[in-house]
Structure formats: structure tokens, C-alpha cells
Amino acid sequence: MESARAAYDVEQLIESLGQFPEPEAEPSFIVVSGLPGTGKSFFCSRLAERLPFKILESDALRRTLFPSPSYSAEESAQLFQAIHLLIERLLKKGTPLILDATNLSERYRERLYSIAERLNVRLILVRVEAPPQVVYERLKARKQKEKSGNYSDADWQVYQRMKTLVQKIQRNHYVVDTSRDITPVINKIMRAVRR
Ligand SMILES: Nc1ncnc2c1ncn2[C@@H]1O[C@H](COP(=O)(O)OP(=O)(O)O)[C@@H](O)[C@H]1O
Ligand SMILES: [Mg+2]
Numbered sequence: 001m002e003s004a005r006a007a008y009d010v011e012q013l014i015e016s017l018g019q020f021p022e023p024e025a026e027p028s029f030i031v032v033s034g035l036p037g038t039g040k041s042f043f044c045s046r047l048a049e050r051l052p053f054k055i056l057e058s059d060a061l062r063r064t065l066f067p068s069p070s071y072s073a074e075e076s077a078q079l080f081q082a083i084h085l086l087i088e089r090l091l092k093k094g095t096p097l098i099l100d101a102t103n104l105s106e107r108y109r110e111r112l113y114s115i116a117e118r119l120n121v122r123l124i125l126v127r128v129e130a131p132p133q134v135v136y137e138r139l140k141a142r143k144q145k146e147k148s149g150n151y152s153d154a155d156w157q158v159y160q161r162m163k164t165l166v167q168k169i170q171r172n173h174y175v176v177d178t179s180r181d182i183t184p185v186i187n188k189i190m191r192a193v194r195r
Contacts, residue, residue, distance in 0.1 A: 023094030034128035036154030039178030058101035
């Protein structure tokens with residue numbers, strides 16, 4: 001049964017996540033959106049250094065459920081079904097969250113908006129971007145290094161394919177260009193979270 005499988009997946013993901021920050025009465029939910037190599041994971045870890053947030057990195061969670069990922073539509077559907085349940089479970093508990101995933105389509109983001117609305121938590125949206133030339137160099141370097149802590153397989157070809165899927169965020173959001181100083185946006189988000 002699909003829901004039983006999803007419940008099992010959520011348990012697996014929770015087990016893989018390690019420590020959680022202290023629950024809060026009014027946890028915020030930060031969602032980043034951006035193409036591969038734009039610096040989402042980099043930006044999210046810089047944010048989490050300043051704020052006690054748990055990062056849900058879809059690339060890492062995918063590997064927990066699928067050690068050799070295929071990136072098929074079915075795999076992604078199963079993954080995100082589990083991620084949505086996980087988000088809901090953790091926000092209900094009061095865990096402040098950052099969702100680090102490409103989140104390119106508005107229809108997909110609608111699911112996240114509705115979770116935040118239903119649970120009445122503050123939703124902070126961030127579009128992460130970088131000039132294509134910078135992304136090209138980064139993805140080339142990321143592929144060569146295969147450094148630990150990188151869970152993404154996406155390369156320049158994947159970037160170009162996904163570029164066609166980008167949809168504007170139809171709500172208030174922050175924009176950060178990670179080829180420049182990211183501190184001003186981090187500071188703005190910190191103020192928004194504390195408000
Ligand atoms: N602001 C930055 N300064 C320096 N290196 C960065 C910056 N943003 C990203 N990178 C590097 O570029 C590569 C791609 O960034 P990453 O955060 O993995 O992108 P994404 O998660 O969006 O696919 C990584 O090796 C990362 O360390
Ligand atoms: Mg990433």
C-alpha cells in the first residue's frame with residue numbers, strides 16, 4: 001500500500017537525519033529554489049550556521065531511500081511524497097526547517113505553500129541564482145572533485161535540461177546571487193525569522 005510505504009520511508013529518513021535542533025513554538029520553514037550548481041546547498045549551510053535550522057537536502061535524502069538513484073519520475077514521486085510527510089511531521093513538532101531542493105515548478109511549490117498554511121508556520125522563500133558561466137565552472141569542478149559532502153549528481157547537461165522547467169515564484173521571495181556576497185540576504189532572513 002502506498003501510504004504504508006511512505007510511512008516507512010519517513011522513518012528511514014528520520015533515522016538518517018541525526019540530531020535535531022530544539023523545538024520552537026513558532027518554527028519557520030525556509031524553502032530554497034534554484035537550478036543545480038547555483039549554490040543552494042552552500043547557501044543553506046551558511047544559513048544553518050547562523051540559525052538553528054534542520055536542513056532537508058533532497059539529494060541526500062534521495063540517497064537514503066535510493067542508494068543508486070535513477071532520478072526517474074517514479075523515484076522522485078516516491079521521494080517527495082516522503083519528504084512532504086517528513087516536513088509536516090517535523091514542523092508539527094516545532095523543528096525549524098530549510099528545504100534544500102531545486103523546487104523549480106510552481107505547482108510543486110504549491111504543495112509546500114499549503115503545508116505551511118495548514119500548519120500556520122512562517123514560510124520564507126528564496127530563489128538562489130548564479131550566472132551561467134559561474135555555474136558551468138562550479139559543476140565542472142564539483143564533478144572532478146567528487147568531494148565528500150556533495151550528494152548531487154547534476155552536471156551541465158542536467159542544468160540545461162532543467163533550465164526549461166524553471167517557473168517564477170508567484171509569492172514574495174528573496175533572491176540571492178551566490179557569485180556575490182551572500183551575507184546581506186542571510187542577515188535579512190535572520191531578521192525575518194526573528195520577527
Ligand atoms: N558563494 C559561493 N562561494 C564559493 N563556492 C560556492 C558558492 N556557492 C556554491 N559554491 C560551490 O559551487 C558548487 C555548487 O554549489 P552547490 O551549493 O553544491 O549547488 P546546488 O546545491 O545548488 O547544486 C559547490 O562545490 C559549492 O561549494
Ligand atoms: Mg545541492
